[in-house]
Amino acid sequence: MSQSNTVKDLGVEAIEKIADGKSKIMREIRKVIIGQDQVVEDVVTSFFAGGHCLITGVPGLAKTLLISSLGRAMDLKFRRVQFTPDLMPADITGTEILEEDSATRQRELKFRPGPIFTNILLADEINRTPPKTQAALLEAMQERQVTVSGRTYELDNPFFVLATQNPIEQEGTYPLPTVQQDRFMFHLLIDYLPKDQELEVVNQTTGARVEDIAVAMHGQELLEYQDIVRQTPVAEPILRYAVRLAGLSRPGGAEAPAFVKEFVSWGASIRASHYLVLGAKARAILDGRPHVSVRDVQSVAYAVLRHRIVTNFRAESQGIDTEEIIRRLLETVSPPKSGL
Amino acid sequence: MAQASGSDPKRAEEFDLPAVLDRVKTAGRQVLAELRKIIVGEDEPIDQVLSAMFAGGHCMIQGPPGTAKTILIASLAKVMNLEFKRIQFTPDLMPSDISGTEILEEDTSTGHRFVKFVKGPVFCNILMADEINRTPPKTQAALLEVMQEKQVTIGGKTYPLPLPHYVLATQISLEQEGTYPLPEAQQDRFMLSVAMNYLGEDDEVQVVRQSTSLSRVELKQVIEGDELLQFQQAVRRVTLPAELGRYIVDLVAASRPTVAGCPDFVREYIAWGAGLRASQNMALAAKSAAAQDGRDTVTADDIRKAIVPVLRHRIGLSFRAEVDRVTVEDVIRKLVESVSEPAVA
Numbered sequence: 001m002s003q004s005n006t007v008k009d010l011g012v013e014a015i016e017k018i019a020d021g022k023s024k025i026m027r028e029i030r031k032v033i034i035g036q037d038q039v040v041e042d043v044v045t046s047f048f049a050g051g052h053c054l055i056t057g058v059p060g061l062a063k064t065l066l067i068s069s070l071g072r073a074m075d076l077k078f079r080r081v082q083f084t085p086d087l088m089p090a091d092i093t094g095t096e097i098l099e100e101d102s103a104t105r106q107r108e109l110k111f112r113p114g115p116i117f118t119n120i121l122l123a124d125e126i127n128r129t130p131p132k133t134q135a136a137l138l139e140a141m142q143e144r145q146v147t148v149s150g151r152t153y154e155l156d157n158p159f160f161v162l163a164t165q166n167p168i169e170q171e172g173t174y175p176l177p178t179v180q181q182d183r184f185m186f187h188l189l190i191d192y193l194p195k196d197q198e199l200e201v202v203n204q205t206t207g208a209r210v211e212d213i214a215v216a217m218h219g220q221e222l223l224e225y226q227d228i229v230r231q232t233p234v235a236e237p238i239l240r241y242a243v244r245l246a247g248l249s250r251p252g253g254a255e256a257p258a259f260v261k262e263f264v265s266w267g268a269s270i271r272a273s274h275y276l277v278l279g280a281k282a283r284a285i286l287d288g289r290p291h292v293s294v295r296d297v298q299s300v301a302y303a304v305l306r307h308r309i310v311t312n313f314r315a316e317s318q319g320i321d322t323e324e325i326i327r328r329l330l331e332t333v334s335p336p337k338s339g340l
Numbered sequence: 341m342a343q344a345s346g347s348d349p350k351r352a353e354e355f356d357l358p359a360v361l362d363r364v365k366t367a368g369r370q371v372l373a374e375l376r377k378i379i380v381g382e383d384e385p386i387d388q389v390l391s392a393m394f395a396g397g398h399c400m401i402q403g404p405p406g407t408a409k410t411i412l413i414a415s416l417a418k419v420m421n422l423e424f425k426r427i428q429f430t431p432d433l434m435p436s437d438i439s440g441t442e443i444l445e446e447d448t449s450t451g452h453r454f455v456k457f458v459k460g461p462v463f464c465n466i467l468m469a470d471e472i473n474r475t476p477p478k479t480q481a482a483l484l485e486v487m488q489e490k491q492v493t494i495g496g497k498t499y500p501l502p503l504p505h506y507v508l509a510t511q512i513s514l515e516q517e518g519t520y521p522l523p524e525a526q527q528d529r530f531m532l533s534v535a536m537n538y539l540g541e542d543d544e545v546q547v548v549r550q551s552t553s554l555s556r557v558e559l560k561q562v563i564e565g566d567e568l569l570q571f572q573q574a575v576r577r578v579t580l581p582a583e584l585g586r587y588i589v590d591l592v593a594a595s596r597p598t599v600a601g602c603p604d605f606v607r608e609y610i611a612w613g614a615g616l617r618a619s620q621n622m623a624l625a626a627k628s629a630a631a632q633d634g635r636d637t638v639t640a641d642d643i644r645k646a647i648v649p650v651l652r653h654r655i656g657l658s659f660r661a662e663v664d665r666v667t668v669e670d671v672i673r674k675l676v677e678s679v680s681e682p683a684v685a
Contacts, residue, residue, distance in 0.1 A: 098446075107446065131430030131474070132437075139428060149458065159389060179405040179471065179512060230554040243544045250404075269406025273544055278552045280548075 014288070018048075019224055019288030028073040031211040033066050034204065035197040041286075042188050042303055043070060048224045049282040051185025052141055052161040053126040053255040054176075054307055060168065061190045069213055077156065083129035086118055089136035092116050093146040094153075094251035095231035111148060112227070119127040119219055120157050122161040131177060135155055137161070138180055142223060160224050180265055186199050186300070187307035225285075232281040234292045237336030239277060242297050242299050244333050246272035249309050250285045257332050258327065263315035275304045281337075294335040302326055357636060360574040364394060365634035367571070370562035374419045377557045378550075379408050380545035388534045388649050389416065389508070396550045397488060397531025397573040397621065398507040413468045413508050420563040422465035423502065425515040429475040438462050440499075457494060462486050465502055468507040469500035474521045483507070494643055504568045508518040524612060524656060531621045532646075533653035571631070578627035578646040583682040585623065588643060589680045592619045595655055595671075603678050609661040609671050614654035622650045638669050639682055648672055 022044060029040050057063060064080060071078030081092060094114035099108045116120065116137070121135075122302050123137060135165070140146050144155045163184070181187070193201065236317075246252060250267030251260050260267070277292075279300035284292045305326050315321070341565045368390055373488035375386050385401075393400045401409050406566070410426065416423035427438060446453050462483070462649060463465065469483060486492055487507045491500045509530065514520060525534075539547065550557075596613030597606050606613070625646035633642075651672050661671070 076427055087601045130432050132432045135428040135430050137427075146584050177471075177474070177512065182405050200545075230552060234549070234552075239545050240541070241540055241551055243548060247538070247541060247544065253538070266404075269404060270539065270544055270547065271406040274551050281552060 008271070014225075014228055015285060015288055015290055018228065018285055020191060021217040021303070022286045023308065025073045027072070028213045028216050029066070029069055031213060032069050032258075033062060034200045035193045036062070036190065038065060038272070039188055040070070042186055042300075043067070044299070045279060045282045045286060046186050047160060047222060047301060048157070048225055048229050049185060049278045050158070050229075051098060051278070052183070053163070054181060054184040054187045055162060055164045055190060056167050057164065057190030058188065058192075061192070063089045063164055063190060064124070067120060069119045072213045073216045074219055074222065075165065075215045076158070076222075078120045078122070079115040080122040080124060081115050081120040082305055083126050083133070084129065084241040085128060087129045087133050089133050090114065090148075092137055093140060094148060096149055096201065109155065109206065111151070113153065114146075116146065117153075118155060119158055119335055120160050120162065123161055125166050126163040127165045127175055130174055134176060134180065137163075138183055142183060146333075158219060158226075176309070180270050181307040182269055184307065187281065189306075194211065229278070229282045230286050232285055232290060234277060234281065235336075238280075238292055238297060240296055241335055242276040242293060243277060244271045244331060245297070246270070246299050246305070246308075247300060248333060249305065249329055257328075259328055263311050263318075264296060264309060265312040266308075266310035268305050272304055272308045276309070279304055298330060298335075301330060305329070355573065355576060357577050360570055361578075361631055361634050361636060363567070364571050364574055364631045366570065368569065369393070369633045371416070371419050374559050374562060375412070377559065378415060378548050378654055379412055381539045382536055384411070385534045385536050386412065386643075388532055391625050391646070392532045392534075393420075393504075393506060393568065393632060395575045395624045395628040396511070397506065397624065398529065400530040401510050401536060402510055402533060402652075403510075403536030404538060407538065409510055409536060410468065411593065412536070413466065415627050416660070417466045418559045419561055420466075420568065422467050422559045422567060422568075424468070425461040425464040426470060427461050427654065428467040429472050430472050431476065432473060433475045436460065438479065438483050439486055440494065442495050449605055456628060457497070457499065459499070459524070460492075462492065462498075463501060463571065464494075465504055466506045466508065469507055471512045471520055472509045473511045475518055477523075480522060480526060482527055485593040504572070524654075527653045528615060529615050530653060532649040534627060534649055535652070544657065562647070573633045575597045575624065575628045577636070578630050580623055580627060581638065583625075584638055584640060584643060587640070587679070587682050588622045588626070588657050589619050591647065591675065592622065592651075594675055594679050595651065596668065603674075605671070605674055609656045609658050609664075611656040611668055614651055615675050618650055618654045622646050634659070644662055644676075647676060651675075 004084070025044060026037070026040060031293055033040065043053055055063060068078050092114050093116055094112055096109045096111050098107055099110045126134060140155065142162045144157070144159060146153045146155065246268040247265060248256060249260060250256060251264045253267070276297055280292045280296035283296040285288070302323065306322055310321050310324055311320065311323055311325060371390060372383065372386055376458065379386065387397055393416070402410060403559070415426055426517070438460050439462055440458050442455050442457050444453055445456045472480060486501070490503070490505055491498050511522065592614050593601060595610060596602065597610045622643065626642040629642035629645050630638045648669065652668055655668055655671060657666065657668060657671065
């Protein structure tokens with residue numbers, strides 16, 4: 001098997017180093033963020049897989065702090081853009097300005113890079129901005145470059161977009177179309193903390209001590225680790241399991257289960273299969289395992305499928321949401337026997 | 341780029357049809373072979389897009405999200421050495437976001453100000469117009485006008501587009517909110533409507549294995565831009581036998597519910613039928629299919645390949661069809677059955 005050879009070539013050390021690095025990151029983050037372990041772990045997983053995240057949660061759940069802390073722990077540049085109804089594409093990508101050389105009085109156009117030129121971009125409340133501005137962000141995110149007046153500027157590498165959506169104020173928002181949401185690897189939910197953890201936050205944030213976050217991993221190492229993730233072998237039955245999980249969510253499919261035919265209007269695209277597998281690979285490597293198990297696929301299933309399955313009116317009237325559809329899909333698709 | 345530069349002035353008169361047709365055939369196979377490296381299980385749509393491009397026509401590409409539409413178009417640009425641009429159509433996109441704008445600039449040496457035209461993304465060889473039905477009609481019309489005239493007029497000045505120029509447009513599903521469906525007359529300007537579908541499970545497994553691994557596929561360029569212009573000329577020189585021309589016209593006319601004596605299912609299921617452009621484009625697509633096969637004469641088989649992609653976006657179904665869950669493809673199949681094919685070899 002040539003595939004297992006490549007992983008041996010990577011060396012057990014590299015994988016151990018990654019798992020170790022991840023524990024360090026988690027430890028640093030826990031200094032400032034209480035609870036939300038799952039979200040932190042999911043975001044780190046997306047970083048190792050090289051994907052972008054959509055995050056839904058009400059304001060005040062420390063999203064900005066969480067992501068900026070991650071940036072610090074991984075030694076990555078961090079920028080935040082508050083999306084507003086009057087934000088323009090150039091406010092994200094950058095503009096050309098006329099500059100005058102004070103010595104020669106010569107004027108020339110100079111490109112001033114926008115906030116997108118960073119490693120981690122927190123696009124806050126992306127659904128408050130009109131579609132053209134959303135499209136500008138998504139295009140740059142996809143192509144990893146910006147073109148202004150015919151000239152192309154490469155974005156930094158690594159580059160991650162974490163876009164938040166506010167679920168409360170639906171008025172005056174421009175919901176991202178399903179097709180655009182599809183470009184995000186994960187869709188994560190951030191919820192209120194349990195009461196005792198909330199108390200802990202209150203105590204910590206009103207106290208005098210300020211925790212400092214140390215660098216646990218360097219951003220440039222991350223590029224190397226992304227390659228290692230992609231080289232992780234996946235057994236055929238597990239690949240097939242991931243593909244079936246996505247495939248059976250499509251109501252038009254011949255094998256679609258009855259509940260999908262009844263409640264789903266849009267199923268998950270092939271990008272879902274892609275990210276189920278890539279996410280599972282990252283999960284395995286972050287756990288220090290050089291092979292992917294069914295549980296790795298299952299552990300990213302909600303985050304990958306949540307924004308890719310659209311339920312219909314009948315589902316809504318019966319109180320069945322996407323989470324429920326994913327739960328039933330996981331029940332329906334039988335995992336390969338050897339995979340657990 | 342890729343303007344047909346006069347390398348040999350005599351070429352226009354002495355068009356070596358057999359040689360060019362040979363080249364069309366090999367070029368088509370080379371493109372398919374390259375695209376198969378990254379696109380799995382979509383040979384038929386690739387073939388159809390090629391037949392439109394070799395005939396100089398624009399395409400509508402339909403299919404659920406994630407079916408490699410962008411990859412298909414970007415890869416075609418790469419192997420054909422064409423400049424590729426993509427526009428994401430949104431509700432707030434303006435005509436000038438497509439064609440370009442005039443800006444005031446200052447000459448740094450003289451201090452004079454002058455108006456300069458900054459070309460929009462339509463100035464390219466192959467434009468992907470993504471989700472064209474999310475944009476309001478005025479912006480749609482701007483694209484379609486440019487696409488038809490192959491030039492942009494702004495401030496009284498006309499700027500020709502680079503040739504060849506292709507528009508490949510996608511639409512999001514009409515059931516979704518906030519769409520502005522493209523009027524029939526506008527859809528009619530697209531030569532073919534190509535459908536891409538979800539892959540079979542085995543193909544999807546293969547795609548995912550490849551896409552999540554480290555391996556990167558390198559595409560080779562196999563066609564030059566001005567070769568395509570030559571191909572377009574060759575396609576128009578392919579012969580269409582008279583009885584097959586008549587068959588095309590019969591077939592298209594049979595889709596019109598207003599014509600006396602049309603079949604019952606046509607009156608029942610079709611709200612509006614295909615126009616003259618359907619006949620023209622079916623002839624052209626059939627000629628292109630013949631050329632792709634290296635032949636200088638159209639056969640009934642070539643026409644059969646063209647029927648569905650030519651008619652799909654040109655037939656409007658009635659409400660009754662929707663109730664009975666009859667699709668455009670079903671209706672087209674019935675049409676083909678109802679019109680007798682000419683008995684030629």
